[in-house]
Amino acid sequence: MCAATGPNVTRLVGQSMPSLEAPDKAAGRIEYMADLTVPNMAHAKVVRSPLPHARIVSIDASEARAMPGVVCVLTRDEVRADPEVEEVYGFVYRDAPLVAMDKVRHQGDIVAVVVADDVDTAEAAAELVDVEYEELPAVMNVPQALAEGAVQVHEEFFPIAPELRPIEGTNVCHHATIGCGDVEQGFAESDFVYEDEFLAPPVQHCALDLHAVISQVEDGQITVWTNCQSPFPLGRELERIFKMPARVIIPYVGGGFGSKSRDRIECVITAAAKLAGRPVRYILTQEETFMTFIRPAYRNRMRTGVKRDGTIVARHNEFWVDVGGYAISGARSANNTLKVATGPYRIPNARVDCYAVYTNKPPSSPYRGLPTTQHTMSYEAQFDRIARDLGIDRLELRRRNLVRDGDIHITGDYLRSAHSHECLEQATEAIGWNEPLPVDPEGKKLRGRGVSCTIKYTLTPAREMSENSAEVALVEDGVFEVRIGTVNIGQGSDTVMAQIAGDALSVGLESVRIVHSDTYRVPVDSSTTASRSTYHMGRAVVEATDNLKPQMLEAASQLLEREAASLVFTPEGIAQADGSANVTYGELVERVGSPLAATGDCVVGGMYAGPDGKSYPIASTFWTFASCAAEVEVDTETGTVRVVKAAASATTGTAVNPHSIETQLEGGIGQEIGPTLFEQLVWDDGGQLINAALLDYPLPTMETMPEYAPRFVDHPFEGGPFGAKGMGEIGSVVVPGAVVNAVYDATGVLFHEVPLTPHKIIEGLEGQR
């Protein structure tokens, strides 16, 4: 049974309200990682590899250790000397050593950690650590890594996640396929076959709140404060590595966008803290964040077979993800791509081949909707080429192929809440698709419009299970404490959970208090990623309230000496239905003498019982559909592209906090304009990242902001808490496809690679002449 739809009363759900913590944020009163200290804390500086690939010949830290104020230096020798410490960690691939053991695998790889009384001393001492390297050939991109005779970044493979399949003797750490129908026969039946290759750049997330950690190892107990997005998996990994209990505490987090989704500094700083015998704090610099986790480069080859009327018959999609030097999390992102690579279209014959490839770049991590973003750009850009070639209207071509409820996806999922057509209509209408485009009298600036459609998954277990719980407790002051593992990273999760809890309990916001993300104070949660929290944690919260209510009724029944069945919940407490007796929540807990508490789970996965009586796999607990429509202006003299208007429409299920949804969509669009138009990490021939400093790495500003038109399709989603789905990433996912197509519309040139830098635009326009 799905308890999650909850009661029909909704007073808080559906209301737009600023986040609960907004006043404290506006006042600068919220504490982020860099604002936290613990007594007797020492400070760490990491010694990093200057080379992308090298064998470590020797490490001499004696001078650094001798420096006054230095507490200790952690190198491979100290790690090896501690029999109680596991050397290697990793979430889906156990391939990352705490510090480099035999070799370094990317520029910025962690070689040693210097711990000192203050940051300046740690920095100065880090300069004194003498590391001798024997440089190895580096593979800096996928073609190099796949070349005949290429050096292997890892000689052995250690996948943890069962779905990962490396190809021995190569740099491919994961190859997987998915398919339906008979793709070769599909191509044979097609009237036309189109083949394209698309490239998307590596970029960094640039979350302003620098990734940081404080680790304390005391009396056989680890306590870690960090702004990571996955506190529970991190705690389990710490317990495995150090063989002692670990508590992970997450303060408010100033953005992550995927860069903080997996461990890269917490385990090594814990090793340093254990060695130091003191709490150790480490805050990455902005430049170091660029060498810690990045969004990977994507190469995407697509063959699509269509009938003369534009009906898709077959699609083969091969893509290569550059996971960098460690596949800690990148290999799983690549695998998830299988679910979305063919898009929100009915395709009877399809095959997808995914290759995750080790290189000597920094490790890759998720990035707000990755990998759906890159695939959406590819299939949408190719779709516009097909439309133009066949002389079919771009919107009409999509309408002919978009999925509808009841269609079977490539994963075998029975699609529900597939309002893809509505999203397309909403987004195009929002930017005035059919209105005439302004014309530059001088003919130098060209305008155009483009559209994109997508389907996106959320993280879903391979079998039926709960990956998160919530606890709701009626505590001393008559307030309901909602204890959740969801990390408040700026997405408004506390507010959404308070709205859901308030309505589930029929109380106002003043009676709800959120306690978040401390692994010793809240029940388990898998992660705050993949737009999963509103749905998954929301359901767990509703179930916890459902489990708490009988306890409260029982207690009230005894106190009031009334039948439990005759009592009702009111915003203030529990009352006899006829009004003859009542007890407030404060009195109830006071008279019971201890808090009343209950937990709830969110069981997902397994099989879906379709309305046709058949049973279907669930590759994604919910699918999100979305469209973006964009209008651009291309300056043919300077090559500059400006996104003038951008509308995004997404299927959100019930909108718990409508204006918050709109601002999430605006934020997603605004962020993705960077990698679409100008953001790109660049390495020189020697494998050195040349634009790790923000001075050399432009980000979107208020001046690059388009006129936004955020929209949503809010039909309640069966099973979601009050009918809600998640949506934090969907705004960004649809941007590059729509912008590339708008530039195609404006200029007649279809660009196969983003970012659309002025250089590329001018070159493309010249190629056309």
Added chain:
Amino acid sequence: MNVTLTVNGETLSLDVPPSTTLLDLLRDRLSLHGTKEYCHSGVCGACTVLADGKAVSSCSMLAGQVEGADVLTIEGLTPDEGLHPIQQAFVDNFGLQCGYCTPGMILLAKALLDENPAPTREEIIRYMGGNICRCTGYAGILRSVEAAVKERGSWS
């Protein structure tokens, strides 16, 4: 070296190493954590404070450069009770998400409105274009500043 300056109305005389930035002085010496750090190169604006009414990147100013200056941080802008009207406008208009850039954005908006009580949308965009926000796409920030401009007559 010794530096004398006014921070949030209080005149202070401090001994600091010459390499101390205004940001370090505020955060580490005075524990005014509302001023944030990201790029440490004067690009992102997270560390924006007002010095003699002008918005500056505190990470890029040495303490010696603010000798005698009157510095206002987010803590100084925030009244004892409630919020300053610009802060309230950011809350009401969803001008923040993670909140990390927010103190800098609000102080930048304060400098703008002190200089130009009735800026046009274009003037706001040009003035605010220097500070980075990664969450909002800037739409909520623009709405907040425009709302604060509208309310400008009602506060001093």
